[in-house]
Amino acid sequence: MILTASDWKRIWTEIGERIEEKKEELCDLDRVIGDGDHGISMAIGWQAIREDLARLEREEDLGALMRSVSRTFLNAVGASVGPLYGTAFLRGSAVLIGKEEAEAEDVMRFWIAVANGIQQMGKAQIGDKTMLDTWLPIAASLESSLEAGEACEPALDKAAEAGRIGMEATRDLISRLGRSGRLGERSKGHIDPGAASAYVLFSAFVDACKRLKGASST
Numbered sequence: 001m002i003l004t005a006s007d008w009k010r011i012w013t014e015i016g017e018r019i020e021e022k023k024e025e026l027c028d029l030d031r032v033i034g035d036g037d038h039g040i041s042m043a044i045g046w047q048a049i050r051e052d053l054a055r056l057e058r059e060e061d062l063g064a065l066m067r068s069v070s071r072t073f074l075n076a077v078g079a080s081v082g083p084l085y086g087t088a089f090l091r092g093s094a095v096l097i098g099k100e101e102a103e104a105e106d107v108m109r110f111w112i113a114v115a116n117g118i119q120q121m122g123k124a125q126i127g128d129k130t131m132l133d134t135w136l137p138i139a140a141s142l143e144s145s146l147e148a149g150e151a152c153e154p155a156l157d158k159a160a161e162a163g164r165i166g167m168e169a170t171r172d173l174i175s176r177l178g179r180s181g182r183l184g185e186r187s188k189g190h191i192d193p194g195a196a197s198a199y200v201l202f203s204a205f206v207d208a209c210k211r212l213k214g215a216s217s218t
Contacts, residue, residue: 001152001209003102005060009053011208012069016046018204019197026200029193033175038193041079048076063097066090066110081194084118084131091117104152107209108142111159111202115139126166129173131194137162138202153213156206163202167195 003011019042026039052072059065066089074086091113095106102110115135124130126137141162145155170192 001104013050014208015204016050019043019046022200026193026197029196032190041077041081042197045073045077048072060100062099063093066093084121087121088114088117108146112139112142129170129175129192131198133166133170134163134195134198137166160203160206163199167199170195
């Protein structure tokens with residue numbers, strides 16, 4: 001798999017479209033254990049990203065592109081998710097700096113860096129009922145695939161499935177952090193909205209890559 005800057009922009013635009021589609025579902029999850037605006041915050045951030053990508057139509061350096069995306073998301077989203085993803089995309093940009101194409105290893109290392117950036121900023125662990133219950137299994141799966149020399153497409157599929165399982169597992173967890181952490185046992189029985197949006201984001205990336213590959217082979 002090789003993704004050009006044009007491919008990358010298209011994929012990230014499609015992620016934004018998926019976030020917009022899932023906005024109300026994410027808000028519904030957040031109404032149970034949070035402020036009820038997580039889907040709106042994510043949609044606002046991705047609308048800003050889509051506008052930024054359009055403005056950067058001629059930018060070919062993927063690292064520079066993701067640095068801009070990082071700043072854009074951070075500036076657009078005032079909630080705690082803004083600094084988390086702002087940091088994450090900045091960490092990911094370091095993998096791609098100076099590259100006009102992302103090869104399979106670059107793609108996998110980008111997402112590993114994103115997950116690590118979120119953990120460094122948020123300090124949560126698996127089991128805390130946060131977005132890291134999705135992101136850390138994704139990163140661990142990708143690291144395993146890299147070590148095994150696995151091709152990118154099956155590696156992304158496996159990582160997405162690991163993220164889905166991690167997301168689903170938050171249903172049975174008690175929240176330990178943030179606003180939902182004050183609910184104690186009442187937070188149990190509900191999927192964490194941050195974990196859900198993380199899965200929406202990553203699975204949208206995987207699906208967009210597949211569509212892109214399918215289009216290029218016809």
